[in-house]
Amino acid sequence: MRGLAKVVGVHTFATLSKCGVVMMILLCAACTKPAPIVQSNEVFPGDLASVNRELTSAESQRVLNAMASTRSQKDIDNTRPLQTSSVGRWSDxxxxxxxxxxxVEMAVVAQFVQPDGLRFTILTLNNDQGELVVKGDSAQGVLSASATLGLFGERTKSAQMLVDSFYSQLHELGAIARPSQAPPIAAATE
Structure with a gap:
């Protein structure tokens, strides 16, 4: 048994001495003053491809020329002024x-282009058919509008309501500022 106690005692002393060495290292490491956090940060150079970079006039001109080469019309940014129309536009x-x-509780079911204007086939809630005829063109605008409803054109009151509603809508749409109806812009030449 004595031999066993000797082994246990030596083993305990060796373990304690190792633990003591580890404790002393930790104590020394804990007592040293750390370097400031700011000093440990790595400093990077400025961003060379910043989005806030101002172009020189030569670079700016190169960009403008590149953008201009993709379009087929000249002065596309400055096309036509916005205008309203008191009588209504043909495009509306x-x-x-x-x-x-x-x-007025009706529906347009077909549109036909005629030499002197447009003709719309109308269907009412009662399943009566009729038509709205608008005379004019893009150069002159809307000259006149007339409607006939019913098998023999007998629904004159409803037809007049349709024409009045058409003119009212044409006036409302004309109040919206849109590009003027000018001839197309000529293609750009270089």
Whole structure:
């Protein structure tokens, strides 16, 4: 048994001495003053591809030329001034017919282009058919509008309501500022 106690005692002393060495290292490491955090940060050079970079006039011109090469029309940014129309634009006729007919509980079911204007086939809630004829063109605008409803054109009151609603919508759409109807811009030449 004595031999066993000797082994246990030596083993305990060796373990304690190792633990003591580890404790002393930790104590020394804990007592040293650390370097400031700011000193440990790595400093990087400035961003060379910043989005806030101001272009020189030569670089700016190169960018403008590159953008201009992708378009086929000259002065596309400055095309035409926005204008309103008190009598209505020809480009608004279809939309005015569709919206105007809805307001009086009718629907546009077809549109036909004629030499002197447009003809719209109308369907009412009673399943009566009729037509709205708009005379004019893009150069002159809307000259006149007339409607006939019913098998023999007998629904004159409803037809007049359709025409009035059409003109009302044409006037409302004309109040929206849009580009003037000018001839197309000529293609750019270099």
């Amino acid at each position: 006729v279809y939309q005015a017919a569709v919206i105007g007919s809805r307001k």
